[in-house]
Amino acid sequence: MSLISCQGISKIYKMGEVEIKALNNVSVEISKSQSISFIGPSGSGKTTMLNLFGVLDKPTSGTLKVIGTDISKLNYVERAKFRGEHLGFIFQNFNLIPVLTVYENVEYPLIMVKSIPPKERKEKVLSLLDAVGMLDQKDKLINQISGGQKQRVAIARSLTTDPKIVLADEPTANLDHESAYKVMSLMKRLSREIGTTFIFSTHDPKIVKEVDITYTIEDGVLVNREERNN
Numbered sequence: 608m609s610l611i612s613c614q615g616i617s618k619i620y621k622m623g624e625v626e627i628k629a630l631n632n633v634s635v636e637i638s639k640s641q642s643i644s645f646i647g648p649s650g651s652g653k654t655t656m657l658n659l660f661g662v663l664d665k666p667t668s669g670t671l672k673v674i675g676t677d678i679s680k681l682n683y684v685e686r687a688k689f690r691g692e693h694l695g696f697i698f699q700n701f702n703l704i705p706v707l708t709v710y711e712n713v714e715y716p717l718i719m720v721k722s723i724p725p726k727e728r729k730e731k732v733l734s735l736l737d738a739v740g741m742l743d744q745k746d747k748l749i750n751q752i753s754g755g756q757k758q759r760v761a762i763a764r765s766l767t768t769d770p771k772i773v774l775a776d777e778p779t780a781n782l783d784h785e786s787a788y789k790v791m792s793l794m795k796r797l798s799r800e801i802g803t804t805f806i807f808s809t810h811d812p813k814i815v816k817e818v819d820i821t822y823t824i825e826d827g828v829l830v831n832r833e834e835r836n837n
């Protein structure tokens with residue numbers, strides 16, 4: 608089964624009288640356990656695409672199924688529930704909670720979304736911190752760690768609820784090249800090890816070399832698909 612099945616989707620933003628066609632008749636099938644990047648110039652439609660895949664928005668026309676669910680049939684509340692149960696998110700500006708520790712930030716979605724026993728919760732958080740190499744920093748506050756480390760914490764947080772898909776809009780944009788590369792390699796390794804599919808957008812051509820499949824988007828149209836055997 609495709610994780611994301613997208614047939615002829617278009618997205619039009621209406622601003623008063625003006626209509627902006629951000630996506631134009633896009634079709635794409637994304638299957639399990641691949642790392643996928645979307646690249647393209649500013650304004651080409653990358654964020655719009657990821658917002659649709661992340662069930663944050665609906666297409667204007669066309670069919671979009673995420674993990675087999677037709678998302679245009681879901682209302683606002685159902686979409687939020689769907690996101691909480693099936694999807695993980697990583698943000699450009701990390702979106703971590705500064706007054707909480709590294710450990711508490713990763714634990715947070717588990718408290719909010721799933722009712723699991725405290726012992727199991729602790730094991731889960733510790734194993735994720737270990738997986739992203741942040742176990743020894745677990746008691747630090749967010750403002751005591753570097754940008755690259757913040758993004759590793761955010762990756763751990765995105766995985767706490769065992770999502771099938773993690774979406775990340777320019778996750779390395781605020782990182783220096785070396786940290787960006789490390790974050791990228793980490794997502795790639797985790798996608799292999801735990802079978803989560805990472806889908807992200809980027810401007811950085813060097814980062815694109817690390818992922819399995821890269822789509823190029825221009826003016827709301829997919830113009831190229833490139834697959835690599837890394």
Ligand SMILES: Nc1ncnc2c1ncn2[C@@H]1O[C@H](COP(=O)(O)OP(=O)(O)OP(=O)(O)O)[C@@H](O)[C@H]1O
Nearest residue numbers: 620621622627629648649650651652653654655656
């Ligand atoms: N909420 C909105 N309302 C109106 N127009 C929008 C909205 N969001 C995006 N657009 C427009 O849709 C087009 C695609 O924007 P989008 O943000 O998806 O591009 P992008 O590829 O992510 O660009 P960037 O690389 O700068 O982040 C652009 O023309 C943009 O101005």
Ligand SMILES: [Mg+2]
Nearest residue numbers: 653654655776
């Ligand atoms: Mg964008």
